[in-house]
Every structure is written in C-alpha cells, then in structure tokens.
Amino acid sequence: MTLANAATGGETLEALRRQIEESSRLLALAEGMAGVGHWRFDLGTGIITWSEGVYRLKGADPETFEVTLESVVDFYHPDDQAGLQERIERAVETGQGYDLEMRIIRTDGEVRDVQARAQCEVDADGKVTALFGVIQDITEHKEALRAVRRNKALYKLVAENTDDSTGRISLDGEVLWASPACERLTGFTSAEMAGVKILHRTHPDDRPRLIERFRAVMRGDDVDPTVEYRYQHKDGRWIWVEAKPTLVRDEAGQPVEFIDVVRDISARKVAEARLADSEARFRRLTESGSDLVIEMTPDRTLTYASPSMFKLIGIRAEEAIGRPAAEFILPEDIPVVRARFEDGSLGDGAAVQCRMRRADGTVVWVEARPTFERDPVTGEVLRITDVVRDISAQKALQADLQAARTAAEQAAAVKAEFLANMSHELRTPLTSIIGFAGLLRARPTLDAESARFVDRLTTATDALQALVNDILDFSKLEAGQVEIETTPVMIRDLATASLELFLPQAEEKGVALEFRCDADVPDALALDAARTRQILLNLVGNALKFTPSGSVTLHVGWSGGRLACRVEDTGIGIPADKAARLFQRFSQVDGSINRMHGGTGLGLAISKGLVERMGGEIGLQSTPGAGSTFWFDIPAPEAVAPTAEAGDVARPAAGIAARVLVVDDNPANRELARLVLAAAGITPCEAANGLEAVGLAGQQPFDLILMDVRMPIMDGVSATRAIRAGGGPNRGVPILAFTAGGDGSDESALRSAGFDACVAKPIQPTVLLQTLAEWSDRSPRPDPAEGVCRGVG
Numbered sequence: 029m030t031l032a033n034a035a036t037g038g039e040t041l042e043a044l045r046r047q048i049e050e051s052s053r054l055l056a057l058a059e060g061m062a063g064v065g066h067w068r069f070d071l072g073t074g075i076i077t078w079s080e081g082v083y084r085l086k087g088a089d090p091e092t093f094e095v096t097l098e099s100v101v102d103f104y105h106p107d108d109q110a111g112l113q114e115r116i117e118r119a120v121e122t123g124q125g126y127d128l129e130m131r132i133i134r135t136d137g138e139v140r141d142v143q144a145r146a147q148c149e150v151d152a153d154g155k156v157t158a159l160f161g162v163i164q165d166i167t168e169h170k171e172a173l174r175a176v177r178r179n180k181a182l183y184k185l186v187a188e189n190t191d192d193s194t195g196r197i198s199l200d201g202e203v204l205w206a207s208p209a210c211e212r213l214t215g216f217t218s219a220e221m222a223g224v225k226i227l228h229r230t231h232p233d234d235r236p237r238l239i240e241r242f243r244a245v246m247r248g249d250d251v252d253p254t255v256e257y258r259y260q261h262k263d264g265r266w267i268w269v270e271a272k273p274t275l276v277r278d279e280a281g282q283p284v285e286f287i288d289v290v291r292d293i294s295a296r297k298v299a300e301a302r303l304a305d306s307e308a309r310f311r312r313l314t315e316s317g318s319d320l321v322i323e324m325t326p327d328r329t330l331t332y333a334s335p336s337m338f339k340l341i342g343i344r345a346e347e348a349i350g351r352p353a354a355e356f357i358l359p360e361d362i363p364v365v366r367a368r369f370e371d372g373s374l375g376d377g378a379a380v381q382c383r384m385r386r387a388d389g390t391v392v393w394v395e396a397r398p399t400f401e402r403d404p405v406t407g408e409v410l411r412i413t414d415v416v417r418d419i420s421a422q423k424a425l426q427a428d429l430q431a432a433r434t435a436a437e438q439a440a441a442v443k444a445e446f447l448a449n450m451s452h453e454l455r456t457p458l459t460s461i462i463g464f465a466g467l468l469r470a471r472p473t474l475d476a477e478s479a480r481f482v483d484r485l486t487t488a489t490d491a492l493q494a495l496v497n498d499i500l501d502f503s504k505l506e507a508g509q510v511e512i513e514t515t516p517v518m519i520r521d522l523a524t525a526s527l528e529l530f531l532p533q534a535e536e537k538g539v540a541l542e543f544r545c546d547a548d549v550p551d552a553l554a555l556d557a558a559r560t561r562q563i564l565l566n567l568v569g570n571a572l573k574f575t576p577s578g579s580v581t582l583h584v585g586w587s588g589g590r591l592a593c594r595v596e597d598t599g600i601g602i603p604a605d606k607a608a609r610l611f612q613r614f615s616q617v618d619g620s621i622n623r624m625h626g627g628t629g630l631g632l633a634i635s636k637g638l639v640e641r642m643g644g645e646i647g648l649q650s651t652p653g654a655g656s657t658f659w660f661d662i663p664a665p666e667a668v669a670p671t672a673e674a675g676d677v678a679r680p681a682a683g684i685a686a687r688v689l690v691v692d693d694n695p696a697n698r699e700l701a702r703l704v705l706a707a708a709g710i711t712p713c714e715a716a717n718g719l720e721a722v723g724l725a726g727q728q729p730f731d732l733i734l735m736d737v738r739m740p741i742m743d744g745v746s747a748t749r750a751i752r753a754g755g756g757p758n759r760g761v762p763i764l765a766f767t768a769g770g771d772g773s774d775e776s777a778l779r780s781a782g783f784d785a786c787v788a789k790p791i792q793p794t795v796l797l798q799t800l801a802e803w804s805d806r807s808p809r810p811d812p813a814e815g816v817c818r819g820v821g
Contacts, residue, residue, distance in 0.1 A: 064163070064165075065084065065162065065163050065164075066081070068160040070157070071120065071157055082163060086134055103132045103133065103134075104132050111128070111130070116159065120148075120156050123156050124148070125148055126146050127145045129170075140165055141170040142167075143163070143166045146160070193206060193209040193210040193291070194288070194289050194290075195210065195287075200225075201227055201242070202223060203226060204222065206221040214259060215263055231259070231266055233258075237255060238271075242273055254271070255273075269291065270290070271288055274288070320333065320340045321336075321414070321415055322334070322348075322414050323414075326408075328353045328354065328412065330349055331349065332349070333349065341384050341385070341386045341392065342386045342388055343387055356385065357384055357385075358385055368380045392420050393419050394416050395416070398412050399412070400412055458790045459694075459791055462486070464696075467793075468482050510637075510638070512559060513558075514556055515555075515557060516552045516669060517552060517553055517554070517667075518551060519550075519551075519584060519586075519591065522560065522561060523564065523593075524543055526561050526582075527564075530568055530572055537576065539580060540579040540580070541580055542581040543581070543582050544582070545585075546585045548586065548587075549584055550667075551669050552668060553586070554665050554667040555662065555664045556642065559638045559641075559642065563635045563638055563639060566631040566635045567593075567632075567635060568582060570595075570658070571596075571599065571658065575599030575600075581595070581596045589666070590644070590662065591661060595659075596655065597657075599656060600655075601650050601654050602648070604650075642663065643662065645660065646659070646660040686710055687729065688731060689732070691733065691739070692716075693740055694736075697736070697789075701734065702714070705797075705800075717741040718744055718746055719741050721733070722747050722751060725754075726751075726758075730758055730761055731761065733751070734766050734800075735748055735763050737767045748763050748781055751763065764786065766787050767787070767788060767789065787799050
C-alpha cells in the first residue's frame with residue numbers, strides 16, 4: 029500500500045467516524061424529542077446498555093446508576109413486573125419479540141406510562157444471543173386517550189338524557205347525525221332523522237327565516253344565531269323549537285358542516301301567548317277603565333300611568349312619568365299616606381284613602397290599593413303597582429249619611445226629651461188622681477154611692493195608667509232605653525204572684541186560673557224579674573181578656589239554661605191570617621170601631637221587644653174556637669237563691685225615721701206624699717225644686733230624702749250630686765228618686781248619679797211606705813236636738 033493509498037484510507041475512516049458521530053447525535057436528538065430511548069441486553073455477557081434517552085426517561089444518572097436485569101425490572105410498577113419477566117423469558121425461548129404498555133416509577137417517584145418494544149438477535153444456529161429494543165414515554169398520549177373516553181362518556185350521557193337534541197347538518201341542510209334526544213323532541217329516531225332535509229319538516233311560513241339565519245352564520249355575520257321556527261312532529265302536529273347552529277370549518281378554514289342544538293319551546297310559546305293576551309287585556313282595561321293604574325319605584329316615583337289619569341286629575345299620563353306620586357296628593361294627606369306605606373300596615377290589596385288636587389284646582393277623594401313586588405330572597409320592594417279609584421261620590425254619600433245619622437240622633441234626642449216630658453206630664457196628674465182616690469176610698473165614713481163612684485174612678489184611672497204605661501214602655505223600647513238587669517229570682521214565686529193578680533178578674537168571669545211547673549225547674553234563675561213579670565202579666569192578661577169561659581193555664585219549664593213559659597187558654601182563638609199581626613205595634617185582632625175588647629194593641633209588641641232584648645224568642649199557636657197558646661223562652665241560667673238580709677226586709681211603717689225631705693215641683697204630689705206619710709205619723713219637710721232641696725239639706729239633717737227627678741230651676745239629678753258633693757249633714761243620707769219612669773233616666777243611671785233607689789209614680793202608699801222603711805233602717809241617725817224642718821208648705 030502506498031502512502032497515498034494509506035492517506036486516502038485514513039481520510040475515509042475519519043469521514044466514517046464523523047458520520048457515525050453525526051448519526052449518533054441525530055439519534056440522541058430524535059430520541060429526546062420523541063421521548064424514546066433504545067437498549068440492548070447481551071444474554072452471553074449479561075451486559076445491558078441504555079441510550080441516553082432511556083436514562084432520561086427513567087430519571088437515572090449514567091455516571092452512578094448500575095444497569096442490571098434486576099435494577100431494570102425494579103423500575104417498573106410492582107403490578108407490571110411479573111408480566112415483563114414472563115415476556116423476556118418467552119422471547120429468549122421462542123425468539124419472538126414483544127410489545128408491552130407498562131408503568132415505570134422514576135427515581136423521583138413519578139409514575140409514567142411507557143411502551144416497550146423488543147426484538148431478538150440469533151446466531152447461525154438460531155439461538156437467541158441478545159434482546160434489543162426501544163422504550164417510549166406515552167404518558168401524555170394515554171392521558172389524552174383517557175380524556176377522550178371520559179368526554180365521550182360524558183357526551184353520551186348528556187346526549188341521551190338532555191331534552192335538547194344535537195345534530196350535524198350538512199351545508200345544504202341535510203341531517204347527517206342526530207342525538208337520541210331527537211326522538212323525545214320530534215318523535216323520530218336518530219336513524220329516521222338521518223338523510224332528511226330540515227326544511228322538509230319546517231313550517232312553510234318559517235322556512236325563509238330559518239334559511240336566512242343559517243346563511244348569516246355561514247357568512248360570519250355578527251348576529252345571534254338563535255332562530256325559532258315550527259317543526260312537524262311525527263304525529264303530525266307542529267311544535268315550536270329553538271335552534272342554535274354553529275359552523276364547523278376544516279384546517280384550511282373552509283366550511284364543512286353545522287353543529288345544531290335544538291330544544292322544544294312549545295310550552296314557552298304558549299305561556300308567551302297567554303302573557304301577551306293578558307297584557308293586551310290589561311292594557312285594554314287600563315286604557316278604557318275609569319280606575320287609574322300606576323306603577324312606581326320603591327321611592328314612589330311614577331314609571332307608568334294609565335290614560336285614565338287625565339280623567340281623574342286632568343293630567344296626561346305621559347306628563348306624570350318620572351314625577352313623585354306625592355306631587356299629586358294634597359299636602360295635608362301626604363304624612364298619612366307616607367306613614368301607611370312605611371309602617372307596614374299596607375299589605376297587598378289594603379286600601380288607603382287620600383285627596384288629590386286636579387289640574388283645575390278642585391279636590392277629588394281617591395282610594396288606592398297598592399301591591400308590592402318583592403325580591404324573593406331579601407324581601408326588598410322592587411316595584412309598586414297601584415289601582416286608584418275616584419271615591420268622591422262615595423265620600424259625599426257618607427257625608428250625607430253622617431248628616432242624616434246626626435239628624436236622626438238629634439230627632440231621637442228630641443223624641444226622648446218629648447217622651448220624658450210626656451211621662452212626667454202624664455204621670456204627675458195620674459199620681460194625684462190615683463193617690464187621692466185611694467185616700468178617699470180608705471175613709472170609713474164614705475157612703476155607698478160615693479164609694480161606688482170612687483171605685484169607678486179607681487178603675488178608670490187604673491185603665492188610664494195601663495194605657496200610659498204601654499205607650500211609654502213601647503217608646504222606650506223603640507228608643508233603645510230599656511236596660512236588662514239580671515238578678516237571682518225565685519221563679520215559682522214570681523210566676524204564681526203574677527197569676528194571682530188576675531184572680532179577681534178571673535173569678536168575675538168564671539174562668540179558672542191554673543199554674544203548672546215542671547219538677548226539674550231550679551228554684552232560682554238569673555233573669556230580669558221586673559221585665560219577666562211584665563211579659564207574664566201581658567200574656568196572662570191578654571189570654572184572660574179573650575177567654576169568656578174555661579181556663580187559662582201558665583206552664584213553666586226549663587232546659588239547657590233557658591226558661592220556657594206557655595200561657596194556654598180555651599178562648600176564642602185567633603185566625604191564621606191575623607195571628608202574625610198580634611206582635612206588631614198598635615195591632616189588634618178586633619180592629620172594628622165597636623170592638624168588644626179594649627187596649628192599645630201594644631202589650632204583645634212590648635212583650636216581643638222585651639223577650640228579644642233579653643235574647644229570647646216569642647210566638648203563638650192558635651186554632652179559631654179552640655183557644656190559643658202564647659209562648660216565650662229566654663236565657664235563664666241556674667242561680668243561687670237570694671238570702672234575706674236584715675236590710676232587705678220591709679219594716680212596718682211605724683219604723684220609718686221621723687225626718688223626711690220631700691222634693692217635688694208639683695204641690696199635689698207633695699200634698700199626697702204628706703198625707704201618706706201622715707198615716708205613719710210623719711210630718712215631712714218639703715221643697716219645690718232642687719235648689720231649695722240643696723239649701724235645706726245643707727242646713728239640717730234628714731233620715732231620708734224623696735227627690736223628684738224632673739223639676740224647674742234645678743232638677744233632681746243635679747240636686748242629688750250637689751248634696752253628695754257638699755260637706756253638709758246629708759252627704760251620706762239615702763236619697764230616693766221619685767220618678768215617673770220613662771222620664772229619660774233608668775234606674776242604673778240614677779244610681780250612678782247618687783240615688784240609692786227609686787220610688788215610682790203614681791204613688792202606691794204601701795210601696796212608698798215599705799221603701800221608706802227599708803232605707804230608713806240604713807240611714808245614719810242624726811242628733812234629735814239638731815234643728816227642725818224649715819221647708820216650704
């Protein structure tokens with residue numbers, strides 16, 4: 029070999045070496061970029077060689093890490109090691125390589141997914157002498173595959189369970205694929221939808237709008253891609269759907285297809301139609317109705333007003349927008365309205381009344397009924413809707429009614445005053461007539477004819493007194509002046525005493541009076557004794573009047589806390605067509621001029637009024653020619669029987685204290701009282717009016733004072749109060765009201781004024797003496813040495 033050839037050979041080797049080095053660098057660079065490393069396992073020597081890429085993949089240091097078969101296997105996940113060893117052994121035995129996906133645990137503890145591929149080297153005899161191969165990090169690839177699988181499962185879950193249908197649409201409008209939800213939406217399966225042009229099942233009126241929206245999306249116009257149209261269901265009906273197409277482009281930016289999401293909006297369309305109809309009706313009502321409808325912000329600034337605002341206050345609705353509602357309210361009413369809004373008393377629909385000033389300056393009364401729209405979470409008011417109504421006519425009517433009520437009350441007061449005057453004026457002469465007739469009748473020297481005249485006089489005055497009592501009692505009932513006072517009453521005693529009053533009249537007519545009382549009736553009941561007696565007297569007297577022969581029976585029963593009384597007679601009976609008139613005022617069955625029976629026709633009407641005033645009922649059953657039964661029942665709970673006390677027992681007339689002051693403006697009444705008291709050995713002191721009585725009561729002591737209620741100069745009520753308020757000797761002396769009853773003062777009112785009890789006019793001597801005896805026993809005893817009476821008369 030020449031020197032030139034040697035030189036040439038050396039250059040070739042150097043070039044080859046450089047080429048190998050370059051290839052090695054390129055291989056190392058490629059392995060680094062691809063995450064790949066190569067290795068070789070010499071079975072004869074047991075030496076394993078790794079490329080730089082293997083060290084890098086496993087995180088091992090080439091300078092310090094000793095590569096052995098055991099250390100190589102240890103790099104793999106414990107769950108993968110057995111499989112790797114099995115594949116290595118099988119490759120050595122069979123000469124077949126392997127391709128495995130496994131996990132390695134790097135020296136820094138990180139777990140990575142790798143793919144290992146191996147091939148076998150064999151000698152001339154076919155024996156495996158070495159294994160070589162590559163290992164690649166596929167962690168990112170595996171994670172991407174797992175993500176794809178997750179996304180695919182999620183998409184399948186959404187596609188199969190959502191009500192929205194997703195589809196792929198070709199550029200010419202053909203359905204390429206539709207999600208399973210399309211069957212719930214349209215009734216067609218995914219297979220039935222594929223290959224169908226969407227326009228073929230779109231309502232003809234909606235096709236232009238649908239085509240234009242898809243074209244706008246393809247052009248890339250800056251518009252909302254959402255489009256609403258009607259689609260024909262499989263069953264033939266039309267459903268409203270909402271579609272939102274999205275254009276898909278390829279890598280070159282060219283349009284490929286549409287992805288379309290479609291949902292059923294039929295229910296929403298129905299709701300929108302109903303809302304639109306409701307709004308239209310609301311607008312028609314607000315525009316044609318007389319009530320003003322307004323909307324306000326929470327600070328009560330107007331945001332809407334119906335056209336009726338002009339009719340109500342003379343301002344056009346558009347002029348009111350943006351102005352505070354308080355601007356239209358009368359200043360005096362603003363605080364009231366504001367307080368109602370702010371104190372929480374205005375619930376939805378609650379009313380508030382105020383005055384508004386019209387554009388022409390006149391004032392109109394209105395009633396507002398606001399409703400509040402609130403935040404469902406915080407409860408904060410978001411908006412106020414108010415309906416305002418003109419109530420000026422109603423207010424005027426109320427004013428008229430109030431004026432009428434005031435006039436009626438004034439008329440009632442005048443009537444009451446007239447009633448009091450009539451009571452006083454009627455009973456004052458009756459007191460004299462009855463009183464003096466009684467005194468005259470009691471004279472033993474009276475001859476027979478004079479005695480007969482006195483009897484006739486007494487009978488006439490008794491009848492006149494009954495008539496006056498009926499008229500006055502009925503007037504008091506109509507005026508609502510009758511008070512019910514409930515006390516324990518021995519009901520059997522009350523009933524028998526009432527019945528016994530008619531014994532003389534019954535004996536004269538030959539009519540039997542009978543009394544029956546159920547065994548279970550309690551001894552004492554809580555009721556108004558005087559009013560119950562009055563009812564019994566009316567019913568028994570009425571029955572006796574219309575019973576020429578036979579019997580009248582009073583039956584008393586009790587059940588459930590109510591007293592039930594029946595008055596049965598064998599009289600003439602009452603026709604059915606006339607029975608209803610009996611309880612009406614001034615009504616009588618016999619209305620002819622020559623009627624056989626007298627009376628005012630008020631007795632039963634008074635009884636009905638008293639029964640109803642006590643919370644009861646009254647009625648009758650009657651058969652013409654076979655008698656009648658009048659009945660009533662009133663609340664009467666069982667009570668404890670009253671016990672007699674020393675002060676409740678009427679003392680004999682001889683026990684009346686000597687010093688009595690009689691106060692009455694009528695001289696005849698004073699004379700009558702003087703004569704009655706003279707029978708008991710008493711000479712009273714007299715005063716003609718309340719002022720004289722106050723003067724006398726301040727000068728000398730009395731055991732009793734008999735005080736008329738209605739008198740000139742100073743009435744009895746004022747005089748009694750003056751005596752009670754003064755510091756004289758009679759401040760605590762019993763003062764008895766000498767009253768005509770029906771004179772405007774009931775017993776409870778008189779007691780409140782300072783009276784201790786009442787003595788009714790006309791005077792009944794026995795009753796007067798018993799009442800005086802009772803209250804004389806309660807009077808503080810004055811010193812007998814203190815002065816003598818210096819009154820008038």
